[in-house]
Amino acid sequence: MHRATKAALISAFIFPGCGHFFLKSTLRGAVFSIFSAGCLYVLMTFVMGIANDISEKLVSGKMPFDISRIMAEISSQLYGSASEAPHLASLLLLGFWGVAIIDSFILARKLPEPIENSKK
Secondary structure (H helix, E strand, O other), X not given: OOHHHHHHHHHHHOOOOHHHHHOOOHHHHHHHHHHHHHHHHHHHHHHHHHHHHHHHHHXXXXXXXXXXXXHXXXXXXXXXXXXXXXXXXXXXXXXXXXXXXXXHHHHHHHOOOOHHHHOO
16 A cells, blocks of 8 residues: 555544654644544534533433433523524534645655655
């Protein structure tokens, strides 16, 4: 498997920036990883807020323990959110991830092949 394909797959299936770390491009890898981790933090904070709210309602007895009611509450909180931050964070995460895949592939194509692979 070519190094460019391997770097793109690592970046695609592990985390944005990991393909750059594989190529020893630590600065680019750090930039993609930090921005993606920030977007992921915003999303996880939003999701954990919803989970905490629903669990408090279940424990206090304000909401019955019925799976259809819980799913309806999750949907209403997800779609009824006034905050645009989670939506923007998810779009940015997907964008960073796609750019990281493409950039790691292009970077690997530009780098010279390692000496050990050129003898084969």
